Amino acid sequence: MEDAHSVDTDATGEDPLHDLTDDQLYHLVEETIRANEVLAAETNMFEKFLNRVEPRDTGTGSLASTPGLGIRDEKGHNRKRSKSKSHTLDRSMKLNAEQKCDIAQREIEELREDIERMKEESEKVLDTYKAIMEEADMRLSEMKKESYEFERDIVKGSVNHRTNKVIAEKCMRYFEDKLRARDTLIEKLRLKNSTLKVQKKKLMLQLKQKEEMGEVLHEVDFNQLKIENQQYLEKIDERNQDLLRLKLMAGNTLQVLNSYKKKLHTLTMEAERLESEISSRQELQTRIQNETQLVEVERAKAEQINKRLRKQLANFKVPDVMDYVAEKASLYDIQKKVKSWERKVDIAEMALRTHRKTWNQMQLTGHMNAATNWSALAMEV
Structure with missing residues (x-):
C-alpha cells in the first residue's frame, strides 16, 4: 500500500489522500486492515505449505521459483527491487484462485491427517488411562475386601473376650492363608504366561514357514500396495x-x-x-x-x-275555465246546503231528546198513579 501511494505521489506530484474526508480515510484504513489480515492468513498458510513441501519436492531453489514469493539472496533476505519492476513482478507472481484452492485443499487434508493422528494418539492415551483406572479400581476393591475381611476375621473375630487381645494363632493362620492364596494366583498367572509364550512361539514358527514358502509380503509388495x-x-x-x-x-x-x-x-x-x-x-x-x-x-x-x-x-281533454268556475260555485252551494242540513239535523236531534225525556217522565208519573189507584182499591176491598 505504501509503495502504491508513493508511486501515485511521484507520478502526480501531490498526495490524493488529502482530498479524502475523515470517514473515507477511516473506511479506507478498515478495508486495508481487513485486506492485510486476509493476506496474512494466506501468507501463513502458504509458508506452512512451503515448509512441509520443500524438503520433499522442491529442494533449495523452490522459494525463489515459487509464485507469490519475492526474490531472496543467499542469506534468505529479500533483495530490493526498483519500483517499476516490483509492481509488475507482484502482479505476475501472485497466486491465482486455482493455486490458492489447491494449497488450501492440501492444508485441509494435512490438518485432517493431523487431527486423525492426534485422535488416535489421544484414544491410545485414553485407553491407557482407562486401563490404569480399571486396575486402580480393582486394586481398591481388593483392598477394601481384604480390609473388611481382616477387620471381620482378626480385629473382631479373633479377640479373646477375657483378655480383650487378638489371638496370635488366628492372625498367623489368616496371613498364611492370604499368602497361600497369593501363591496360587501367581502360579495361575505363570501357567497362563507360559501358555501365551507357547502360542507366541507357534505363531512365530508359522510366520517363518510362510516366509520360507514366499507367502510373506516384501517391501516391493508393500510399495505396490501403497x-x-x-x-x-x-x-x-x-x-x-x-x-x-x-x-x-x-x-x-x-x-x-x-x-x-x-x-x-x-x-x-x-x-x-x-x-x-x-x-x-x-x-x-x-x-x-x-x-x-x-x-x-x-x-x-x-x-x-x-x-x-x-x-x-x-284522449284526455281539459274542460273550459267557465265550466270549472261554475262547477266550483255549485260545489260551494252544495257545501253550504250540507252545512245547513247538518245544523237542522242537530236541532232535530236536540228536540227529539227533549221529547223523549218528557215522554219518559209522563210514563213514570202514569205508572205511579196506577200503582196508587191499585193500592187504594185493594184497601177498600
Missing part, C-alpha cells in the same frame, strides 16, 4: 467429489422441489378459492336471472299500465 492404495484413495476422493456434487445437486433440486410444492400448494388453495367463488357467483347469477325474470314480468305489467295511461292521457 501405490494401489493411493490410486484407490484418489478414486475415492473423485467419488467423494462426485458424491458431494450430486448431494449439492440433490439439495438444489430439493429446494426447487420445495419451492414448486409451495407454489403448487398456493395455486391449489387459490384454485379452491376460485372454485368456491365461481360457485357462489353462479348461484348469484341464477338468483339474479330469477329476479330478472320477475322484474321482466313486472316491467311488462308496468308497461301495459303505462300504455293504458298514455292512451288515457292522449
Whole structure:
C-alpha cells in the first residue's frame, strides 16, 4: 500500500489522500486492515505449505521459483527491487484462485491427517488411562475386601473376650492363608504366561514357514500396495467429489422441489378459492336471472299500465275555465246546503231528546198513579 501511494505521489506530484474526508480515510484504513489480515492468513498458510513441501519436492531453489514469493539472496533476505519492476513482478507472481484452492485443499487434508493422528494418539492415551483406572479400581476393591475381611476375621473375630487381645494363632493362620492364596494366583498367572509364550512361539514358527514358502509380503509388495492404495484413495476422493456434487445437486433440486410444492400448494388453495367463488357467483347469477325474470314480468305489467295511461292521457281533454268556475260555485252551494242540513239535523236531534225525556217522565208519573189507584182499591176491598 505504501509503495502504491508513493508511486501515485511521484507520478502526480501531490498526495490524493488529502482530498479524502475523515470517514473515507477511516473506511479506507478498515478495508486495508481487513485486506492485510486476509493476506496474512494466506501468507501463513502458504509458508506452512512451503515448509512441509520443500524438503520433499522442491529442494533449495523452490522459494525463489515459487509464485507469490519475492526474490531472496543467499542469506534468505529479500533483495530490493526498483519500483517499476516490483509492481509488475507482484502482479505476475501472485497466486491465482486455482493455486490458492489447491494449497488450501492440501492444508485441509494435512490438518485432517493431523487431527486423525492426534485422535488416535489421544484414544491410545485414553485407553491407557482407562486401563490404569480399571486396575486402580480393582486394586481398591481388593483392598477394601481384604480390609473388611481382616477387620471381620482378626480385629473382631479373633479377640479373646477375657483378655480383650487378638489371638496370635488366628492372625498367623489368616496371613498364611492370604499368602497361600497369593501363591496360587501367581502360579495361575505363570501357567497362563507360559501358555501365551507357547502360542507366541507357534505363531512365530508359522510366520517363518510362510516366509520360507514366499507367502510373506516384501517391501516391493508393500510399495505396490501403497501405490494401489493411493490410486484407490484418489478414486475415492473423485467419488467423494462426485458424491458431494450430486448431494449439492440433490439439495438444489430439493429446494426447487420445495419451492414448486409451495407454489403448487398456493395455486391449489387459490384454485379452491376460485372454485368456491365461481360457485357462489353462479348461484348469484341464477338468483339474479330469477329476479330478472320477475322484474321482466313486472316491467311488462308496468308497461301495459303505462300504455293504458298514455292512451288515457292522449284522449284526455281539459274542460273550459267557465265550466270549472261554475262547477266550483255549485260545489260551494252544495257545501253550504250540507252545512245547513247538518245544523237542522242537530236541532232535530236536540228536540227529539227533549221529547223523549218528557215522554219518559209522563210514563213514570202514569205508572205511579196506577200503582196508587191499585193500592187504594185493594184497601177498600
